[in-house]
Amino acid sequence: MLDNLAAFFSSGSNIVFFVFALFAIGGAIFMISFTKVVHMVVAIASSFISLAGLYVLLNAEFLAFVQVLVYAGAISILMIFGIMMTQHKGEEEEPKRMAHQVLLVLGTLGLFGIIFYAVQSVEFPTSDVEPVADNTLEIGKLLFNQYVIPFELVSVLLTVAFIGAIVLAKREED
Structure with missing residues (x-):
């Protein structure tokens, strides 16, 4: 098992994957651990990035661009606007219990160990599928030919949700 670990870290792309995975998981954990909403937004934005x-490591540059543009940019800004439009009262923080913290760390390490062992012991099948040279073109063809109706329905749904959020925020003001 340690031979697999040494082989994994012998490649530069695997080390970069490990760093990005740690930041993604860390951002998600910080998102649910923080109590201040602005800190939560920063944590989830780091996870999105x-x-x-x-x-990018999976050669899906278009998805990476959309991830940064839509999620890290637009959703984070939308969360910050939501924070600014609503009223937040200063609430007292609950006292931290050391036993819960210790159990949380032990549970997290145990889960990581189980997942690590499972991934190391599985033989992944190889495929002879050749990647597409221009994946953005292929995504565009699928999106605007085969999936045009779901694409338009999602855009209408998001517009209605945004208008509903504005109406709810205006009601809180009154």
Whole structure:
């Protein structure tokens, strides 16, 4: 098992994958651990950017660009606007319990160990599929030919959700 670990870290792309994966998981953990909403937004934005880095490693540059543009940019800004439009009262933080912290760390390490062992012991099948030279062109063809109706329905749904969020925020003001 340690031979697999040494072989894994012998490649530069695997080391970059490990760093991006750590930042993605760390951002998600910090997102649910922080109590201040602005800190949560920064943590989830770092997780989004790390996922974009993982997309680049998978040669999906278009998805990485969309991930940074839509999620790291637009969703984070939308969260910050939501924070600014709503009222937040200063609430007292609950006292931290050391036993819960220790159990959390032990559980996380145990889960990581189980997942690491499972991934190391599995033989992944290889495929002879050749990657497409221009994946952005292929995504565009699929999106605007085969999946044009779901694409338009999602855009209408997002517009209605945004208008609903504005109406709800205006009601809170009154």
